[in-house]
Amino acid sequence: MTTKLPAKDVVIIGLGWTGSILAHELTEAGLDVIAIERGPWRNTATNFAPNYAQDELRYRIRHELFLQPAQTTFTFRNKMDQNALPIRSWGAFMPPNGVGGGGVHWNAETWRFLPSDFVLRTHLTQRYGAKFLPQDMSIQDWGVSYDDLEPHYDRFEYLCGTSGTAGNLNGQIQPGGNPFEGPRSRPYPTPAQQQPFSHALFGKAAAELGYKPFPQPSGNLSQAYTNPLNVRMGPCTYCGFCEWFGCGNYSKASPQTTLLPVLMRKANFEARDLCEVTRINTDSTGKRATGVTFVDASGNEYEQPADLVILSAFTIFNVQLLLLSKIGTPYDPLSNKGVVGRNFTHQTISDVESFFDKSKFNFNPFIASGAIGMCIDEFNGDNFDHGPHGFVGGGYMGQVQTGGRPIQTTPVPPGTPRWGAKWKDAVRDNYLSALKPGTGVHGSMYSYRDVYMDLDPTYRDRFNRPLARITMDFHDNEIKQNAFLTDKFAEVFHAMGAQQVHKIYRKAPYDVTEYQTTHLCGGAIMGTDPKTSAVNRYSQSWDVPNLFVMGASNFPQNAGYNPTGTLAALAFWSAQAIRSRYLKNPGPLVHA
């Protein structure tokens, strides 16, 4: 039996970054908002207090902050002619769960995409000609520009207190910042974090090679900060436990440390945790959402009617819920028709391990933060001439090592036995003088016709709903890109004085068991044409205008940066359109 709840103005599915931003913006507009979150409530002192948050076994190895595959998972295959199988332990990416979502466990690397990233197909076609792009590459323009999003990037950075050095202030290139970034309207709210030894050394070597190194923009704050909502944050302690961990010091930007304290005080906001939305309901025309159906931890089913539905879950679950709710035409790679599930992408990450003379170098690698590091952007996006290289795309690269955690920070030179006394000796000898940046080369992954999401024909979840199925493999373009970038990256470590540099290229086939990043993108992409995009430039569903879809599932392809800054900017951009236009005249904001 389904209990029908009193109607709300807005129902939000998933209370992570974008759900929190929309909840804040729409409650400010006076609307009555309920957010429904699959995972538990989480707060700093109870759930990631500094006296136990730094537990690598509990959080990194046993994945405590993440969704558990026993609750729900997805199936995976590389190629369309293979049978997909369910994932039973997370690998290449980590589906978040719980209040705060990925904003709890992220590293807080707070990037903006390049202006050319938003007009990618137009830009690359103009510069290199249409034939330069691989035939099955399905990249698109976003329908929204960097200039559209600049004020919203700015809002997010000031909400978070982001620490960084501006590279381009209103068109003026600034010393010490990223000269390739789009113009920003004002400096970062707080100065860049102090760089530990190895990170600073990378910056020095990169400068000597003629690059323009700059500190990675960080949501681990260099100093105490009070955001525009008067929520206070503390300075980062460089404990080196950010990614996979919650921050116990109120110093990593998250919904908990920036928005939720204000949101939870509002009488027109309500959050329900441990409740999973099973479908978005539509009326008989299928063109209007009437609310959602969800199930609580006791197995009771509820219907929550609402005038406006915000779908703000993680990428995979956004796409799955659209497919299960029969909203939008499912993508079919054979006919190249349909939209929901198309242009699904991830990231192309590779790394370099380098070994230095331990009598001369002591890096103290445990002194770090999630978004620490010196980076270069010469090989990102279209910042360099791809003509001679035969591929498109790129990424930032840098010494961005986030810590020296005991279980996984055991770099040993190639040729070392994998266990036993010799391995132990090598770990001891190299711990302080070896470097392993983690996501050293942070390459883009562009979209392809045969990389997509749909519903699995075989495997079902606890509600008897089909699991999401991912079909994903690397294409030659990304493999070439990665080889080029990894070689460039390794040169910097040689210049730093490394005795041995071990390049770990990203290779095909795509391996779903090895962690890269959690930056899954696409599947419900934005664009200008309802035939090739699921949502318009305001993240509004083309098919159901009172449904807005948030997050990286909007990205038509993934750039060579971490996605959070951009997906948060899109959330503010969408919220502004809802507040200034949609609420006055509910209906499509773009007429195709």
Added chain:
Amino acid sequence: MSTSAARVSLVALLAWLMLSSSARVQGATFGASDRQDFAQIERGRYLTRVADCVACHAGADGTPFAGGRPIETPFGMLRASNITPDGATGIGTWSDAQFDAAIRGGRMPDGSRVYPAMPYPYYTKMSRNDVLAIRAYLNTVPPAHHEVMSNQLPFPYKMRSLMAVWDALYFKEGEFREDASKSPEWNRGAYLVEGPGHCGACHTPKTSLGGDELKHAYQGYALQGWFAPDITDSEDVGLGRWSPTDIVEYLKGGHNKYSAASGPMGEEVVDSSSRWTEADLQAIAEYLKGLPAQREASRPLAGGDPVMTAGAAIYWDACSACHKADGSGVPYLFPDIAHAPSVASREPTTLIRVVLQGAETAATDEEPTGPQMPAFGWQLTDAQVAAVVTYIRNSWSHAAPPVSEREVRAARTSLALDR
């Protein structure tokens, strides 16, 4: 909802309306106040906030003023009464004179004595006009039919007649008299602190019978597992280092650059002082800054003391990430325990408790963050807690007697915490 269900609940609603209105007609007199005297009611609403009536008189289900909240006293349990204007179970039939006699005289309408858990020894300083304004406001809240058995004390305390002796010993009836030699602000502050604000109810030490030790007024008192700190102008353990602005910020927002309100004071800030006027908070600050301090000469423990050495190591491991190596914390976020005066309070009750159990701080419109102190009781032994608390109480500007393992064990037991 089906039509028949809707009809049933409509009938029920009508029946309830008829019953409750007939009860009003027959039972309630509402005193003499005019229920549309806006100015008086508004003043009463504000004074009800200042007196923080709802802190005790909330209903168990949260219904304001419906009563029933248990009040733990050293003598047993009381339950706050229903002060809504319900005729049968509230104060609807009381005359204004009866209401005034209860608030300022400690007498029930039947002549029996009120227990001093109700702070009439402070409210007696209020003016009759202010008390009647509170009455006028209470007349406007929805009547709640809610029977409360207030007196749940054991023998002999359950005999209200005993309170005649208590009143004779400790109750000085009489309105606040202005001191013409002081500023109007000081006088307003004195009125608020001594009268409706009833700060001494927690912050003034009590005799074994629960009466105020007036010669130590506002020098701090342990109750309900917390230590309400010294709020005199003492440099060491009171508000001596705080500017009037620091005091106003603390009462308004729950946080200032030194300290954060948690526990019962956190509730007070959220329910009461965060909603006082700026002028009243300034007046209170002026009055508190004038309260004479009693110097207690404590000498800090020597740095080489083994307990201090252990405490310093634990502090470095467990506390310094937020409170910093030098104890300075982060203003308005993590208390500056190098300078927060309550750290070296006469009794370490609060410090032990907060280390064992953690604490939520007040979240207010001014300071919405509401940062929390995590619990360490599951992690540190009694001896370790004693060492780190001793270290904090004898470092930087502080000096206080060492805290024993036994005190920590007792606190752990009373908080029902395991390790």
